[in-house]
Amino acid sequence: MSALSIRNVRKTYHHGPDILKGIDIEIDDGQFLILVGPSGCGKSTLLNMIAGLESISSGDILIGDTRVNTLAPKDRDIAMVFQSYALYPSMSVRKNISFGLEIRKRPKAEIEATVARVADILQLGSLLDRKPAQLSGGQRQRVAMGRALARNPAIFLFDEPLSNLDAKLRVEMRLEIKQMHQRLGATIVYVTHDQIEAMTMGDRIAVMRDGVVQQFGAPQEIYDTPANLFVAAFMGSPGMNFIPVELAEASGGLTCRVQPKGQPAAVWTLPRRSSDLGAWLGRTVLLGVRPEQITDRRTAHRADLPELIAEVDLTEPTGADTLVSIQLNDTKTCCRVHPGEAAVPGQPMPFIVDLSKSLLFDRDSGRRIA
Ligand SMILES: Nc1ncnc2c1ncn2[C@@H]1O[C@H](COP(=O)(O)OP(=O)(O)OP(=O)(O)O)[C@@H](O)[C@H]1O
Ligand SMILES: [Mg+2]
Structure with a gap:
């Protein structure tokens, strides 16, 4: 009951x-x-x-x-x-x-x-x-x-x-x-x-x-x-990042291009959680990635995840870890890294990106699409 x-x-x-x-x-x-x-x-x-x-x-x-x-x-x-x-x-x-x-x-x-x-x-x-x-x-x-x-x-x-x-x-x-x-x-x-x-x-x-x-x-x-x-x-503090990306398809996978400020662009392969994203190919959606999913090598301790070099805009030490702001596709993106790994503002640093839990949202309705 x-x-x-x-x-x-x-x-x-x-x-x-x-x-x-x-x-x-x-x-x-x-x-x-x-x-x-x-x-x-x-x-x-x-x-x-x-x-x-x-x-x-x-x-x-x-x-x-x-x-x-x-x-x-x-x-x-x-x-x-x-x-x-x-x-x-x-x-x-x-x-x-x-x-x-x-x-x-x-x-x-x-x-x-x-x-x-x-x-x-x-x-x-x-x-x-x-x-x-x-x-x-x-x-x-x-x-x-x-x-x-x-x-x-x-x-x-x-x-x-x-x-x-x-x-x-x-x-x-x-x-x-x-x-x-x-x-x-x-x-x-x-x-x-x-x-x-x-x-x-x-x-x-x-x-x-x-x-x-x-x-x-x-x-x-x-x-x-x-x-x-x-x-x-x-829900979540700091909140999820929403990076505008254009969805593309390459060799059976879903991809998007991410441009860090002042560094070469990266192409990310996204998890295919929904089979029904065909209508979204070529359109701009918001890629949702939480700060803890963009971290440093020491924290990630996994060799199979893609690396991204990005210039650090701002650092905020919280004690246990440091929040690092970068720009991806002209959007402020917060990353959570080991305090000993954060570069100083203005310097590039390598990040490890775990996209297994990333999400996709429709920009207009706000609805999650994958
Ligand atoms: N007696 C009332 N007459 C008209 N509107 C009211 C009345 N009481 C509350 N409201 C309105 O109802 C809405 C919801 O109010 P409520 O107090 O439930 O919000 P809340 O989520 O508890 O907010 P908070 O976190 O600030 O406590 C508000 O817009 C408020 O202005
Ligand atoms: Mg109340």
Whole structure:
């Protein structure tokens, strides 16, 4: 049984434009769904509709096999964790966690057992008697999660819960939420505009833009075979390179010519993933290549891949590796190389190009064609 089904859901405010334009998403029990996309694409609106905080203009939302369209939030068996933790400032951590159970008049023994269980999962044991003001941001976030956990809902809903935290704490909490998911097997819907959070935490990702799901799938599937230019550019950091190339055919293979600035041109043989590219021969398409697929000899350690000499425009050391910008067919192209191998700007250096995962996109529609 699906834990959550979103079927052709639309949202319109007062005869304005459609904010959500027919969303279809289905996840199984225990899955971690990420809603990701740029600001204003409708992520929070969709989450709030699942929670019952926003009405549904048309379509259906099912939690388990219950259609919840008109159910009040409290009757939906969900718990929500917001960006602002919304803890009760005058209550202790213990009380913040147990309060929801107390107003539901749960037996005292059950409440105590629940607080102990939640404190154990989130390592809050030593903080139970403190007030929110005596906690760090990350600890407050954990208490907010603890309050949701205490309810033991069918689905946890998170709306950008980490965006108020500093970079280091974000990474820690990211792991913590992921671990919590693994330990509990909870079903989670998690909103973020951060594609790294999306890639690392989720096991299903819906990439949204302008109220439309551009692609719904597993993280690696979305990274390796993005449906269109938008998804390809949005997921991955730095983003995929898009090099305009003219497709040609030579001895049964698909090829394209790539001209690095100030160096001899190279002819690349492309993987033939689609048999139906005949119509594209002689036309300009965008060749999608990720930065890690254009690297140096030391990193590539493979002898069978084509080499390309190109002049370095700019280098950006990240520590673990260095991002090198070059120009291919007059287009800025980012390559990821070993820090010890990057040439200085203005100098040529050899690159090894792995085209086995390269993709082709239609320039006009943005659709992936191979
Ligand atoms: N009450 C409202 N009336 C009219 N339009 C609204 C209302 N609430 C939200 N919107 C619009 O709906 C769109 C989606 O908003 P939403 O908050 O869902 O975006 P989001 O993806 O969560 O963005 P962010 O990443 O900035 O939080 C936006 O264009 C927003 O302006
Ligand atoms: Mg939002």
